[in-house]
Structure formats: C-alpha cells, structure tokens
Amino acid sequence: SQQGEEDPQALSIQEGENATMNCSYKTSINNLQWYRQNSGRGLVHLILIRSNEREKHSGRLRVTLDTSKKSSSLLITASRAADTASYFCATADRGGKLIFGQGTELSVKP
Amino acid sequence: SAVISQKPSRDICQRGTSLTIQCQVDSQVTMMFWYRQQPGQSLTLIATANQGSEATYESGFVIDKFPISRPNLTFSTLTVSNMSPEDSSIYLCSGAEVRLSNTEAFFGQGTRLTVV
Numbered sequence: 667s668q669q670g671e672e673d674p675q676a677l678s679i680q681e682g683e684n685a686t687m688n689c690s691y692k693t694s695i696n697n698l699q700w701y702r703q704n705s706g707r708g709l710v711h712l713i714l715i716r717s718n719e720r721e722k723h724s725g726r727l728r729v730t731l732d733t734s735k736k737s738s739s740l741l742i743t744a745s746r747a748a749d750t751a752s753y754f755c756a757t758a759d760r761g762g763k764l765i766f767g768q769g770t771e772l773s774v775k776p
Numbered sequence: 777s778a779v780i781s782q783k784p785s786r787d788i789c790q791r792g793t794s795l796t797i798q799c800q801v802d803s804q805v806t807m808m809f810w811y812r813q814q815p816g817q818s819l820t821l822i823a824t825a826n827q828g829s830e831a832t833y834e835s836g837f838v839i840d841k842f843p844i845s846r847p848n849l850t851f852s853t854l855t856v857s858n859m860s861p862e863d864s865s866i867y868l869c870s871g872a873e874v875r876l877s878n879t880e881a882f883f884g885q886g887t888r889l890t891v892v
Binding site for chain 2: 707762
C-alpha cells in the first residue's frame with residue numbers, strides 16, 4: 667500500500683533552476699527518507715530526516731518535515747541535467763519498513 | 777552503508793514457470809525486505825524477510841505466490857511462482873540496520889522480470 671501522495675507527478679525545469687517536490691503521508695513515522703531512481707534501476711538514498719527534525723541539508727538538497735501536517739518537501743537547488751530522475755519519499759517505521767509515495771518524475775533540460 | 781547484490785539483473789520467463797531472485801548483502805543486517813515496482817509505478821512492499829522464520833507478508837501478497845527464504849543475516853531469496861504477464865515488474869531487495877530513529881534502508885539494483 668502507498669503511504670500518500672507526492673506532487674507534482676512530473677516536473678520539467680531548466681538547468682540552474684530549483685526543483686521542489688512535496689510528499690504527504692498518513693501515519694505516524696519514525697523518519698522520512700528521500701530516494702532517487704534513474705531509469706527504473708535501483709534506488710539511491712538521498713537524505714533521511716527524523717521525526718523530531720524540521721529541516722535538513724545535504725549539498726544541494728534541502729528537506730523539510732512538518733509532522734503536524736504530515737508532509738515533507740525536497741528542494742534541489744541549482745539543478746543539473748544529471749538530476750533528471752524519479753524521486754520518491756518513503757516513510758519508515760521503527761522496524762525499517764518503508765512505505766513509498768507515488769514519486770515525482772523530474773526532467774532537467776540543459 | 778552495505779552493498780546489496782541481486783541476481784539475476786533481468787530475465788524473460790514463460791508464463792506458468794517460477795523464478796527465484798537472490799539477494800546478497802555484504803554485511804549482516806537486521807532487516808531485509810522485498811519490494812515490487814510495476815511499470816511506471818512506485819515501490820510496493822511485498823514482505824519482510826525474517827531470518828529463520830516465515831516472512832511477514834503485506835496485504836495482497838501471499839506465501840504461495842511469493843515464497844521467501846532468509847537462512848542467515850546476509851542472504852534472502854524471493855520466488856515468483858506460477859508467473860503470469862501481470863507479474864512483469866522490477867523486484868527490489870532492501871536491507872536495513874535498525875538504529876533508533878535513524879534507520880536507513882539501502883537497495884539492490886533490482887531484477888527486471890518480463891513474463892511472456
């Protein structure tokens with residue numbers, strides 16, 4: 667079963683622009699994670715934010731978490747063509763089980 | 777983080793046959809999971825592979841269709857039984873070391889299955 671929704675489902679931007687993706691979830695969580703997937707291959711872990719954190723940075727990535735609204739956002743700054751991929755949020759329970767959102771397909775045009 | 781190897785990386789199978797996918801982790805992990813990703817869709821959890829006992833299946837998935845083994849802390853298999861074209865998907869293995877609120881999962885490259 668899916669945890670919630672991500673929006674937008676697809677996003678097309680120019681290189682250098684920022685990309686923002688949003689994720690909503692339904693249940694209480696231990697942490698929330700963002701993953702990238704290139705062309706139906708394996709998932710690459712991007713960033714993890716704990717339920718007691720509100721914002722986290724990693725390089726060009728910025729993640730926010732609002733547990734009162736059960737939502738998270740991923741911001742990619744100064745996007746590059748190589749950022750073109752599908753991005754998924756996933757909520758984790760204490761046992762490490764992940765429930766994924768629907769994903770956002772990002773296209774960055776050179 | 778640990779590295780997960782999955783075999784095969786892809787396969788084309790006849791309907792009615794079964795395929796066993798292997799997942800090898802390069803270090804011991806507490807938890808292992810199997811996911812399915814149908815074409816153009818997100819990942820759906822099939823089951824949690826429990827070491828030394830029966831897997832825990834999510835709603836909509838049953839042991840007869842997706843038998844899972846986990847003989848030790850570094851290895852698991854998923855079998856897709858009596859396949860039909862609807863089973864054509866990417867199957868992904870995941871491992872996680874449970875650490876308080878910081879449990880991070882990592883994934884194999886997946887097995888792309890086509891049933892004809």
